[in-house]
Amino acid sequence: MSIHTISVLVENNSGALSRVAGLFSSRGYNISSLTVAETEDSAISRMTIVVDGEESILEQITKQLNRLIDVIKVIDFLDDPFIQREVLLLRVESSKNNRHEIIELGNIFKARIAAVTHTSVTFELTGNRQEIEDFILMVKPYGIKELVRSGTIAITKPKK
Amino acid sequence: MKKTGAQIIIDALIQENVEVLFGYPGGVVIPIFDVLYDTKEIKFILTRHEQAAAHAADGYARATGKVGVCLATSGPGATNLMTGIATAYLDSIPIVAITGQVASPLLGTDAFQEADIVGISRPITKHNFLVKSVSELPGVLKKAFHIAKTGRPGPVLVDIPVDVSRAELENYQYPQTVSIRSYKPNINGNFRQIKRAVEAIEASKKPVVFAGGGIILSGANEELLEFAKTTNIPVTTSLMGLGAFPGDHDLFIGMPGMHGAKAANYALQECDLIISIGARFDDRVTGYVAKFAPNARIIHMDIDPAAISKIIKVDIPVVGDAKNILSSLIKIVKKRDPDSWNEQVMKWKGDALFSYIKSEKEIKPQAVIEALYKETAGEAIIATEVGQNQMWAAQYYKYKKPRTLLTSGGLGTMGYGMPAAMGAAMAFPDSVVVDIAGDGSIQMNIQELATLSINQIPVKILILNNYYLGMVRQWQDLFYDRRYSATCLLGDYNGAQNAGSGNFSSKYIPDFITLATSYNVAAFRAEKSDEIVSVLKKGLAVKGPAVMEFIVSPEENVFPMVPAGKPLDEILEG
Known part of the structure; x- marks a missing residue:
């Protein structure tokens, strides 16, 4: 099994x-994340799919994706x-006593503060999968009230 | 010109040269049927069930190579098409299914006779469309026919809400051309790959051609014959490929697989090169995949890149249309003389590809098919149902030409044969068209006797009546300790035993002769082996449809057999 990021136009x-x-x-494959939005051409959408699966089967799926009439690439x-x-929106429990500590943690990860109340801090973090998961792990002990992930988007690196 | 959606649909069919349309009316397609009422260019056949309309369109497509078309109403009308559409999908048959849909504002409201048909049909169509406005309709219909017949063919469904059928379009014109930027099938094989294939063929000591339905779909049978004649390479064809190569040719070694010829299975297992053209290595063909053709390199020519290395790892893939690839191939491949490999393969082939123990008294189903082959001089178009009848039809009738065997290979749909034969007979009214059926399968679309009778469509229905769902009973016989659970159509196991061989049991329901007679279809029954020929002669002499029933040896099994999960050379011979 291996994690693939597949982009479909x-x-x-x-x-x-x-x-x-x-x-x-x-x-019976579960998609771990899927994002869809228009591209620079409004008639074309890009789907970015993250899926964990058998190498040979994912290769099959890729071929069969190409076979779909609507699929361009x-x-x-x-x-x-x-x-x-990936974008993360995460609301963590906080009180007067630990607010500074939690905000400091956010700073280490370069997370932005999207909202603060007496009982919670809402962070916004953009990063790769690993960074997002590391941050969640660190914040977890304080009590996560709600967590929203956008799913991964991806783009090829430009050729130099 | 100003036209309504319904008029556009019928005009599109005329523009696409559709001669015959199979279907069934219902609430939301009344506007379409209203236009059909005045249409002279298209013959409409009212089936007695929508499933039969889909199979008939499929049978028409298989027999002619043209796109078959069926029409049904929303909800249950459309869901009844699904088995027929799935059947066409698995065998890559070009059909266009037009379904009515509830009015656009009602979509998604659980309206009367509403079902999400584009949703339901999505995994069993090559593509489908929900038409949202009448202005889209001409383009969608043009695309539907284009997609159905090009590349790897397949069924396309067009779902049309009733308000779209009623709406008017100013300045209607049926498009002359079609362009879909995301759909450009690659039909010419890469020349470098073709050269690699030729090198492998010339280096091979023990080559075999494995040809499939793709030869028939692309019309490459003459090229295949020339290739085989030039290279003297033995040819096996899949069930779907029967007729792609003359069944009576010296180089033909039968179909391979679970009920394939020994010669074909041994040749595949022993060869050092498989040249596969338009076949997809179905699990019924390969047997135990890990032990399939252990010493062979594999050349796989297929129009569908997704078919390459799906089951069997391919050494030399060539993506393209079989006819194009073979045309290039025969220009450069060197002549090869028959050698010791040919001798070996011919030794496996022996006098006949298949054999069975003959009987003087009871009717052997194989004998019926052999007699049919003789009586029709091997020139009939044969449709089959699914199960033992299908395998005997594949084994004992020699298909000399493409498009003469119509059978549900991929999906294995019981009830396919009679309506498919109907579709073929509409295209070729002067040909002998026979549905080879079992007593189980034939009952799945038996209502179509009415369609045959009323329209005098000259389909001959040959029923091999063994009182059993024979293929499942055979598995129960061989692998489940003869526990005949739910396979005896007399109601119990003892019933079939007591009925004995070769005698009609009055306990059998229905009596096919009385049943056919009630549909005003001529019917004949043979109970002893010396009646086979006379019943065939009588049935085939009827001008319109006819039923020929043969009470056959009830527990006859299909052999040879490679049990599921075994390699191809582990063959049971009965």
Whole structure:
């Protein structure tokens, strides 16, 4: 098993998302994250899919993605160096006593403070998967009230 | 020109040269049927169940190579098409299914006869469309036909809400061309890969051609024959490929796989090179994959890149249309003379690819198929149901030409044969079209006797009646200690025993002769082996449809058999 980040350029049609997702679900594969949005061409959407699975089966899925009529291009980032980012919104319990400590922790990770109340701090953090997960781990002991992750987006590194 | 959505649909079918349309009316497709009422260019066939309309469109497509078309209403009408669409999908058959849908404002409200048909059909169509406005309709229909018949063919569904059918479009024109930027099938094989394939062929000491349905779909049978003649390489074809290579040719070694010919299975296991063209290494063909063709390098030519290395690791892939690839191949491949490998393969082939123990008294199902082959001079179009009847039809009828065997290879759909034969007979009214059926399968779409009768569609239905769901019973016989759970159609196991061999049991329901007669279809029954030929002659002489029932040896098994999960050379011979 290995984690793949797959980017799919599709026609911005109503059925496209479900077609793409169907290739994973029909094999009982759970997509760990999926983001969809328009690209520089509003007729084309980009889906970024993070999935954990058997190498050979993911290769099959990639071929079958290419076969879908709505799919323009498929990139499996395993082969190319790429930049990946994810956004985290995380609300952690805090009181007068530990607010400074929690904010200091956020600073170490370069997280922005999106909101503060008497009982909580809401952080916004952009980073790669590992950075996001490290931050969550550090904040956990204070009590996570709510956590929202955007899912990964990715882009190839420019050739020099 | 100003036209309604419904008029546009019918005009599009005319523009696409659709001669025959199979379907069933219902609430939201009344506007379409209303237009059809005045349409002379298209023959409409009202089936008695939507599933049969889909199979008939499929049978028409397989027999002609053109796109088959079916039409059904929303909800249950459309869900009834699904088995037929899935059947076409797994065998890469080009059909366009048009379904009515509830009015756009009602979509998603659980309206009367509403089902999410684009959702339901998504994994079993090559592509599908929900038409949201009448202005999209001409382009969508053009794309639907284009997608269905190009590349690796397949079914396309177009779901049309009733308000779209009713709406008017100013300045309607059916598009002459189509361009889909995300869909550009690669039809010409890469020449470097073709050269690598030729090098491998010329280096091989023990080559085998494994041809599939792709040969038939691309019309590459003549190129295949020329390739085989030039190189003298033995040819095996998958079930879907039967007819792609003349079944009576010296180089033909039968189909491989679970019920394949020994010659084909041994040749695949022993060869050092498989030249696979338009076949997809189905699990019924490969047997135990890890032990499949252990010494062979594999050349795989296929139009679908996703078929390459899906089951079997391929050494030399060539992506493209079989006809194009083979045309290039035969230009550069060197002549090869028959050698000791050919001798070995011919030794495996022996006098006949398949054999069975003959009987003077009871009717052996294999004997019926052999007799049918003789009586039709091997020129019939054969449709089959699924199960033992299908395997005997594959083993004992020699298919000399492509598009003469219509069978549900991938999905294995019981109830496919009669409506598929109907589709073929609509295209070729002067050909002999026979559905080879079992007594179980035929009952899955038996209502189509009405369609055959009313339209006098000259399909001959050959029922091998063994009182059993024979193929499942065979597995229970061989692998489940003869525990015949739910496979005896007389109601109990003892029933079938007591019915004995070769005697019609009055306990059998229905009596197919009475049943056919009630549909005003001529029917004949044979109970002894000396009646086989006379019943065939009588049935085949009927101008319209006919039923020929053969009470066969009830526990006859299909052999040879490679049990599921075993390598191809571990063959049970009965």
